[in-house]
Amino acid sequence: MSPPVRQSVAQISKKLGIHIATLYAWRKAWRLQGEVVPASEKDPEGWSAADKFTVVLESAGLNTSELGVFCRERGL
Secondary structure, three states: OOOOOOHHHHHHHHHHHHHOHHEEEEEHHHHHOOOOOOOOOOOOHOOOOHHHHHHHHHHHHOOOHHHHHHHHHOOO
């Protein structure tokens, strides 16, 4: 679901044996907590404006090296 390894919810469900509804509930909870979890498996270029804005807010106060780490962790 999250970068850098973007898998579909169905793929994760099958691989881990976790019901698909549980994964969707977890993703929704992460989003409500402010985590950047795209609504789809698209690359960042396909993210919604809300997802992009969340990334901008999260990275606004980071220095250059911290920003590099932040981007690598999220596959940006």
